[in-house]
Amino acid sequence: MLRHLLLFLVLCGFWAILSGQLDWSDTHQRYLMICGLVSCALATLLSWRVGFLFEEGNVIRIMLRQPPYLLWLLWQIVVSNWDVAKRVWQPKLNVDPSMVKAPYTLKSELAIAIYANSITLTPGTVTVHIDSDKKEFLVHQLNPGGEAGLKPMHDKVAHVEGEGAQT
């Protein structure tokens, strides 16, 4: 229930930023705001019926621990971009791609999605396939040695997810 309330508030904030018309005394703007409230409530109700919100782990904890991780991720993105850019502009093509397997122990789907996205964004690797039975990713890397950066990243995401997170 708390999650649905949170989703409703986040949706309302999203609507407010996108519309920007928040003057209750103006008839037209009041109409728009009521439309926003109705559609936010409808979206929350629908996602409740579908049951999206029950499999994503502790969303509040993950959101609170996101910012430091995001800053670290931004720096990693800059580093890996510089690496790929160097390889693109080198006159002689210097790539030696291969596939590696990366196991994971994350539990919640949100954390797994964050980890997979981070792999794609950072150290010369792209997530190709997620095998949720064997609990491992298939990762395509541009040059050998890219998988060395995956283990510390996994630990960071595990910290963001938190100990004993419910599924």
Added chain:
Amino acid sequence: MNPIVVAILDVIVWILLGLGSFFSITAAVGVLRFPDFYTRLHPAGKNDTLGVMLFSAAMLIECLKYEYSYLIAGRLVLMVLFMLMASPIACHAITQAAYVDGLRPWKKGEPRR
């Protein structure tokens, strides 16, 4: 606003725009140069994201020069967050489609495809 501050902001904006263009062009050149499907997705998935993020940062700083621009700034931040999620997911979806279809990854020394 102080004209000197405006000039400094302008310089920062131009540097960010230049870097963003560099990374976007790098992504395009990388897609053309790299040997096969999987390797081509590396520049497409990474450099494009950084390019868009740098463009948005430049626009965010440009916003600071005007009053009542907090709504635009908020939209830009939302856009960057969305790109940060959507671009790798699209990249992963395309790669997984190729993998499930059985496309063999290129190895060093083979002719490019």
